[in-house]
Amino acid sequence: MPIASVSDTTGRIAPVNAESPDFLRRMATLVPGIIYIFNHQSMSNEYSNRSIAELLGYSQEEAIDMGDALMTTIMHPEELQRIGNHLETLSRSADGVQHLIEYRARSKTGDTVWLRSIDTPFDRDVDGSLLRHIGIAMDITAQKNAAERLRKINRELEQLTYVATHDLKGPVTNMASLLQSIAQRSDDLPPAYSETLELMMEVCQQANSKLNTLVRVSEASTGQFPLTEPVNIGEACASALEELKGDIDRLGAWVVTDLRASEVSFVPGALPEIVRDLVHNALIYCPEGQSPEITIRSRKHEGTTRLEIADNAGGLDPERDRDKVFSLFQRAHAEPPGDGVSLYVARRLMERIGGSIELSPDASGGSVFSLVFPH
Numbered sequence: 001m002p003i004a005s006v007s008d009t010t011g012r013i014a015p016v017n018a019e020s021p022d023f024l025r026r027m028a029t030l031v032p033g034i035i036y037i038f039n040h041q042s043m044s045n046e047y048s049n050r051s052i053a054e055l056l057g058y059s060q061e062e063a064i065d066m067g068d069a070l071m072t073t074i075m076h077p078e079e080l081q082r083i084g085n086h087l088e089t090l091s092r093s094a095d096g097v098q099h100l101i102e103y104r105a106r107s108k109t110g111d112t113v114w115l116r117s118i119d120t121p122f123d124r125d126v127d128g129s130l131l132r133h134i135g136i137a138m139d140i141t142a143q144k145n146a147a148e149r150l151r152k153i154n155r156e157l158e159q160l161t162y163v164a165t166h167d168l169k170g171p172v173t174n175m176a177s178l179l180q181s182i183a184q185r186s187d188d189l190p191p192a193y194s195e196t197l198e199l200m201m202e203v204c205q206q207a208n209s210k211l212n213t214l215v216r217v218s219e220a221s222t223g224q225f226p227l228t229e230p231v232n233i234g235e236a237c238a239s240a241l242e243e244l245k246g247d248i249d250r251l252g253a254w255v256v257t258d259l260r261a262s263e264v265s266f267v268p269g270a271l272p273e274i275v276r277d278l279v280h281n282a283l284i285y286c287p288e289g290q291s292p293e294i295t296i297r298s299r300k301h302e303g304t305t306r307l308e309i310a311d312n313a314g315g316l317d318p319e320r321d322r323d324k325v326f327s328l329f330q331r332a333h334a335e336p337p338g339d340g341v342s343l344y345v346a347r348r349l350m351e352r353i354g355g356s357i358e359l360s361p362d363a364s365g366g367s368v369f370s371l372v373f374p375h
Helices: 021-030 051-056 060-065 067-074 077-092 141-183 191-222 233-243 245-251 270-284 318-326 342-352
Strands: 003-007 013-017 034-039 044-048 099-106 112-124 130-139 229-232 254-259 263-266 293-301 304-311 356-361 367-374
Touching (some): 034 051, 044 060, 044 067, 051 060, 051 112, 060 067, 067 077, 067 099, 077 099, 077 112, 112 141, 141 191, 233 245, 245 270, 263 270, 263 367, 270 293, 270 342, 342 356, 342 367
Antiparallel strands (some): 003 013, 034 044, 034 130, 112 130, 229 263, 293 304, 304 367, 356 367
């Protein structure tokens, strides 16, 4: 039998029975949460400790006197269906198994209180049906409110970023067009002005490139893109490789495709771009003096479709570099230069459709990037 220790009036340590009714009552009083026993037949609380008064404003007696009106009185109306499903799950559960649920309750004054309950079946009727479960409910209102404030701030920042990047593209594009018009008459300008004009056009190109990058990040972060639709993997890969044909030929790269899965549901236009970026990385990061070898394969695997781009580039450690590779404005290599955006965008797009992008080592010593699409 469990034994706890307390001091008696003489200051000596005296053992107490940790399962005695008096000890359990004292513990129930001290626990900073609502301890309750719920009867599944009467749909009412048979017991609750005094914390119910502190969290919801009802006395222990008031909670018991509510009887089967307890749910409709204390629970937020929008939570009743979820609570009903939770009770049904408990009724089918084995004794001693813990079940967690977070829900909104209403205090006696009408305020919304978020609770997290851990419930455990512990008593059954003679026919084996669940008679009672015991639970403890903790107040998580502060955490929920803080999380909601953070979500609101993030939504506002995403909206601000999206509007700013898209609104800035117009003026920069217009400026580039004006400079191009002037450049067409550059023969009429003094040499010093022509040099300044070239610098201004270069600055406009840099600004436009940076804005395009920020637009891609904004769209990936805020979900400002069309709904998914069926995308042919073969066509997407062919488009990407055609765009990179010059680099592939120049570097003497060997590219093999093995496409055993033909279609996925994805954001229109995004798959060729992701494949192009991954193949381009495999080309430019291949060690000097070595011919790039790239394999593009697709297959069905455990309820998903996997599109894999494997290379012999080397230089990436999946464990060490994974966070850098898929993070915004971070890169695993200092050279050649890049913006550290393409794989971040790919990761966000894949996550938004319930998929993922993974990095793993290849048997050749290179890397394998896997796009995992849900069915």
